[in-house]
Amino acid sequence: MTQYLQSLAGGMLIGLSAILFLVLNGRIAGISGIVGRLAQGMSILINGAFVVGLMLGPVLYMAIFTRWPAVTITASLPLLAVAGLLVGFGSRLGSGCTSGHGVLGLARLSPRSLAAVLTFLATGIITVTLMRGSL
């Protein structure tokens, strides 16, 4: 129960951050877009500052709760390398990821984002189901 409340509270902060970014800077807080544009050398100050902040978030968590958030990585390194390639390439080709399409796209009632979210949820579910042999 506490875990669900914590997830809900965390999600609400993510939504608040995305709205503040839009209200203040007029930009969509889509992480693949921000990181991708940074890699292209576009709006380095604004995008770079967001990425720095993103990494400060868990540090702030550590400062408040005196422990890091739980992270358990089970995937092997070669598998993670492939996963990273697919996530990077796919998010740019699909114009967004979990944040841009998932949070802001759905909040803006964008049909494109709804299609994207349903698609990556479907392939994500299929991938994990096959990998874990859940069916």
Added chain:
Amino acid sequence: MKSPYVQALASIACGTLFGFGLALSGMLDPTRVQGFLDVFGAWDPSLMFVLGGAVIVAMTGMLIVKTMARPVLAEKFHLPTKTGIDRSLILGSAIFGIGWGLGGLCPGPAVAALPMGYGATLLFVVTMLIGMVIHDRFVARKIA
């Protein structure tokens, strides 16, 4: 034009809030993300609350954004202009979902978790950047 440094300050504050939200929500844990995607197995529904909470707050906030002629610190809103559901959108999202399932990581949590010092996360971020650059250099006609 307002000072770009004030915009950068706003960026760093929003980024920190975003990263803290990710840490609080449990999204930084790849095993839990995979648990959320494992709907036919040991399903962990908690991440539905992350997305639900984020979308509800963002949707409410959009009501305010719609009344604004321009952002507080910038000249104009930079909003996506594409409207059609095309092949790139579906193919890209499908590829993204496979990678997301394989590693349990997406761009936000992967970057946010970097200060925790896991080599595995760093490797993921490096190949993710390579994947982005491959797309932007060789596939994209021009991304604005």
